[in-house]
Amino acid sequence: MNAPGTEDAARQARGLAIGLHLNLDRGPPVDPGFPREWRTVDGGLAGARVAGLPADVVEAEALAQLERLERLLGQAATHLDVHKHLHRHPQVLEGLSRVARRAGLPVRSIDADMRGALRARGVATNDAFVGESGETAYWTPERFRAALAALPAEGVTEWMCHPGHLPQVVTTRYAAQREVELSTFLDARSREALAQAGLQPTDYRVLTRA
Structure with a gap:
């Protein structure tokens, strides 16, 4: 949702089953309140520091990206997943799970441990x-x-x-x-x-x- 060509891609994807591929690794944050101390030197997202992101920061950015997706598509997302599977980090998983519960959306799990952690938080998963x-x-x-x-x-x-x-x-x-x-x-x-x-x-x- 924060990459070049997002608007054009959204126009082409309308009517398809589209989930949010949450990006915390590169590019500018969508949330205007994304803390400066967690930005890279060029003002971008946390990148290599993602593992330490507080759950509250992840939650706010995930919600901002989700809202932008649904605004551009004109329809609800089908699920949430994360670029580079960064929700393997506990705080990222926690922040993402809060948004998933609020929106009533499933989250992609990549292994049994992640599957168990999501379900323990009341989040549906594959x-x-x-x-x-x-x-x-x-x-x-x-x-x-x-x-x-x-x-x-x-x-x-x-x-x-x-x-x-x-x-x-x-x-x-x-x-x-x-x-x-x-x-x-x-x-x-x-x-x-x-x-x-x-x-x-x-x-x-x-x-x-x-």
Whole structure:
């Protein structure tokens, strides 16, 4: 919500199931009251100091980013997650959980410990999680089939993915890999494999309806 092109992206995404990808790592804060002592030298977000952010600061920034998302989209977010999984830090998780409870939104969990911590705070979350980004593309056709075979027998599993085209403006280590993932998920054989496994693609709204 604080990156270049946010408004244009929101226009293109209207009508889709969109969650807040909370950014505490870079760029200017959305909350005008974000404390100066937690900003970087150029006035940006906490960056490497995120682990020490007080829960109150996280809560205020998460709420500001969520409100901006819903204003730009003209619809409610479906869930909350955090760039670089920074809610693995206890204070970030606490601040995010407060906003999630207030908004009645699920939060992405990436492991059993985070899942337990969220549920202990009264926050809905996914039952399992698969996905990563690295030097090579994560979602190749081969890994897609292997992940299908290894899925739990029940529950909601998030498949985190980064499909897209080569970035034209920003620099990122995950670039050409995005096109591999896009090809994997658009392949008709992937849809066929899901159907054969008896799996139903969904989004985080399934947790708020439960």
